[in-house]
Amino acid sequence: MTFLSKAADGIVPGEIVRLDASRADEILDLESIVWSSRFPPELNRMNLESLDFSWAIGVQVPGAGGGRLAAFASAFSFDTPVPGGRVAVAGLTWVSVRPEFRRRGYLRALMARHFEDCREREVPVSMLFASKMAIYGRFGYGLGSVGARLRLPRGAALRELPGPAPEVELRFETASFEAHDGFVEAVDRQAGHGPAARPGWTGLVTPGLRQLLFVDEPPSDPRLERGRILMAWREGRPSGYALIRRDDGWEDGKPVGTATVRAFQAVDPASAHRMWRALLDLDLITTVVTPGLAPDDPLLQWLDEWRDARPLLIDGEHVRLVDLPAALEARRYAAPVDLRLAVRDRLLGHNQAVWRLEGGPDGAQATKASDFAADAADVVLDVRDLGSLYLGGRSAVSLADAGLLAERTPGAAASLARALRSDRDPGTAHIF
Numbered sequence: 405m406t407f408l409s410k411a412a413d414g415i416v417p418g419e420i421v422r423l424d425a426s427r428a429d430e431i432l433d434l435e436s437i438v439w440s441s442r443f444p445p446e447l448n449r450m451n452l453e454s455l456d457f458s459w460a461i462g463v464q465v466p467g468a469g470g471g472r473l474a475a476f477a478s479a480f481s482f483d484t485p486v487p488g489g490r491v492a493v494a495g496l497t498w499v500s501v502r503p504e505f506r507r508r509g510y511l512r513a514l515m516a517r518h519f520e521d522c523r524e525r526e527v528p529v530s531m532l533f534a535s536k537m538a539i540y541g542r543f544g545y546g547l548g549s550v551g552a553r554l555r556l557p558r559g560a561a562l563r564e565l566p567g568p569a570p571e572v573e574l575r576f577e578t579a580s581f582e583a584h585d586g587f588v589e590a591v592d593r594q595a596g597h598g599p600a601a602r603p604g605w606t607g608l609v610t611p612g613l614r615q616l617l618f619v620d621e622p623p624s625d626p627r628l629e630r631g632r633i634l635m636a637w638r639e640g641r642p643s644g645y646a647l648i649r650r651d652d653g654w655e656d657g658k659p660v661g662t663a664t665v666r667a668f669q670a671v672d673p674a675s676a677h678r679m680w681r682a683l684l685d686l687d688l689i690t691t692v693v694t695p696g697l698a699p700d701d702p703l704l705q706w707l708d709e710w711r712d713a714r715p716l717l718i719d720g721e722h723v724r725l726v727d728l729p730a731a732l733e734a735r736r737y738a739a740p741v742d743l744r745l746a747v748r749d750r751l752l753g754h755n756q757a758v759w760r761l762e763g764g765p766d767g768a769q770a771t772k773a774s775d776f777a778a779d780a781a782d783v784v785l786d787v788r789d790l791g792s793l794y795l796g797g798r799s800a801v802s803l804a805d806a807g808l809l810a811e812r813t814p815g816a817a818a819s820l821a822r823a824l825r826s827d828r829d830p831g832t833a834h835i836f
């Protein structure tokens with residue numbers, strides 16, 4: 405398919421193409437220009453090989469030597485927990501446009517093709533982590549999860565857990581794929597598939613991604629050590645891991661090291677508590693930086709003092725409902741709901757309609773009630789905002805308070821809020 409892009413300096417024809425691994429060198433060249441990578445070529449290649457090429461697409465522009473690749477994007481296939489079930493997701497990733505071809509509509513063209521691919525493969529939801537929050541709202545993505553990144557002082561006090569402390573065995577080791585992949589996978593399997601799974605939780609979905617978790621990236625700071633892993637067992641079974649990297653900072657003869665926790669996952673409160681205690685008590689370390697934690701993460705509930713932690717609120721997963729009824733039917737609803745939602749979707753016309761959502765804890769049905777008409781609905785909202793509600797981390801009432809959801813029937817926003825609510829805040833230990 406050829407499309408014409410809107411270059412300010414003239415019309416540049418571009419063609420959306422499917423890419424396979426034989427184009428690896430071109431893709432790597434494009435990526436190294438776009439992302440100013442400091443990684444050695446072997447690591448960049450390994451990173452590329454972690455991709456699922458069945459989703460790989462690019463924009464090819466004509467020119468000397470048969471033209472070149474001006475843009476690239478791919479995705480991972482996985483399913484993620486949603487309240488009461490799981491939904492198939494395309495995890496959009498590696499979205500890149502060469503600097504000399506920016507702002508000509510190539511991202512827009514990639515997004516259109518990505519949504520077509522989702523439809524063809526019957527994947528109702530697309531999710532991504534954004535380099536910049538401002539980019540994806542226009543494509544119908546809403547902010548589905550948020551994380552709080554903390555900088556904790558050594559020894560930060562944690563509230564004690566009631567009852568006798570169960571036995572938790574801990575071990576620190578130098579992290580390696582060969583030694584620890586199985587352990588991490590065992591914990592992730594329980595965390596992402598068990599009854600305590602968070603909506604939006606994503607595992608390391610290709611073997612390449614699992615390998616990358618253990619790669620020692622070349623340190624931006626020469627004081628940074630090799631990656632370490634803290635492992636926890638309860639009753640002999642893997643119950644948690646933390647991947648950390650410390651620096652060996654010294655000032656005025658005193659140690660002022662920072663331990664950065666790159667990933668943390670535990671499957672029970674006792675393991676998580678013991679692990680944070682250990683991480684907050686590392687010798688030579690004065691600061692522990694956490695990954696983005698879901699707002700209801702146990703650590704935030706145990707900390708005696710938040711103020712020293714200087715929490716930074718960061719955006720997590722951005723969620724796009726590509727097949728709206730299929731997405732709404734993939735989850736369950738905490739309270740009975742029977743509402744007509746008028747959903748605006750400027751990009752995907754099949755979603756723009758009044759949808760009747762009937763559901764509860766045992767099942768749900770979303771059927772088209774009519775073409776889009778605000779006055780035929782109980783609530784009116786943009787597909788982007790429905791995406792932000794989808795994982796259950798945000799309230800429809802808060803959207804109404806912000807003027808982003810119009811309530812046509814009194815009480816409809818509160819009713820929708822109660823139905824969509826998740827018992828746990830959405831979030832994940834791994835980004836893609």
Ligand SMILES: CC(C)(COP(=O)(O)OP(=O)(O)OC[C@H]1O[C@@H](n2cnc3c(N)ncnc32)[C@H](O)[C@@H]1OP(=O)(O)O)[C@@H](O)C(=O)NCCC(=O)NCCS
Nearest residue numbers: 499500501506507508509510511512533534535538539542
């Ligand atoms: C971000 C990036 C992919 C945009 O590609 P692009 O081809 O220039 O985007 P388009 O011309 O298709 O623009 C599409 C829309 O997005 C907007 N947009 C693009 N980049 C944006 C940015 N960084 N911030 C805010 N809006 C942006 C454009 O203004 C345009 O809006 P409009 O259609 O509503 O007028 C590209 O600049 C890039 O590769 N950046 C570096 C890597 C990166 O950040 N990738 C995203 C990874 S999540």
